[in-house]
Amino acid sequence: xxxxFIMIKPDGVQRQxxxxxxxxxxxxxxxxxxxxxxxVSQELAEKHYEAxxxxxxxxxxxxxxxxxxxxxxxxEGDSVVSTSRQMIGATDPHAxxxxxxxxxxxxxxxxxxxxxxxxIETAKREIALWFxxxxxxxxxxxxxxWLYE
Ligand code: DAT
Ligand code: MG
Numbered sequence: 001x002x003x004x005f006i007m008i009k010p011d012g013v014q015r016q017x018x019x020x021x022x023x024x025x026x027x028x029x030x031x032x033x034x035x036x037x038x039x040v041s042q043e044l045a046e047k048h049y050e051a052x053x054x055x056x057x058x059x060x061x062x063x064x065x066x067x068x069x070x071x072x073x074x075x076e077g078d079s080v081v082s083t084s085r086q087m088i089g090a091t092d093p094h095a096x097x098x099x100x101x102x103x104x105x106x107x108x109x110x111x112x113x114x115x116x117x118x119x120i121e122t123a124k125r126e127i128a129l130w131f132x133x134x135x136x137x138x139x140x141x142x143x144x145x146w147l148y149e
Contacts, residue, residue, distance in 0.1 A: 003033065003074055003136075004081045005126035007115040010068035013037075017105060018071055021114060024087060024101065025075050029147045034074035034127075034136045040066050047129060060110065072130045078148065081123050084116040 008021055026032070040048075045065040052058050075084065089100025093112050096103035106112045117123035127136065141147075 001076050002080045003076045003127060004084050004117045004123045005130060006073045006075055006084060008071040009113055009115060010070055011111045012113040013069055013071060021101060030075040030077040030080055031141050033076050034131050036072050037069050038072060039069050042066055074127050074131060074136055081117055081120050088114050088116045
C-alpha cells in the first residue's frame, strides 16, 4: 500500500489546525502509521527542501519551518500521494480551490499550513528522512473491507 509524508507546518500548529487537518485525512479513509510533534533542525529543514536551495525564498522557508514545532506524519492508502496533494491544494493559497486545506485556511504562499510529498519516490525519500523505520507502524485497520473492494 502506498505511503506519503505529510507535515503540518508551524503556522498550522500555531493556528490550532492539527485536529482539523488530521480529521480530514482520517475521514477520507487514509490510515495514520506515524506521527510526531517536533522542532525541526536547520539541517533537516535544508535537506527536506534541498531541491529548492537555489530559490530566493529558500532561507526564509528553512527559518520558518524551524521557527516553531511541526507535526510530521506518514499516511497510508490507495493513491495516497496524489490524493493528499489534491486535498492540500495548490502551493499558493490564493490559487488553491475552496474545499482544499490551503484553499480553506491559507492566505499566503509562505504560510501555506501543510506539506505533502509530490510523488511516490519523493514520499519514500521524505519518510526515510523524517522517520526511523521502527517509528512507522504496520497495523491492520478493521475498517479496510468497508474502504476497499
Ligand atoms: P508545495 O509545498 O506545494 O509542494 P513547492 O515544493 O514548490 O510547493 O515549495 C515548497 C514550499 O516553499 C511551499 O509550500 C511554500 C514555499 N514556497 C514555494 N514557492 C514560494 C514563493 N514563490 N514564495 C515563498 N515561498 C514559496
Ligand atoms: Mg513540494
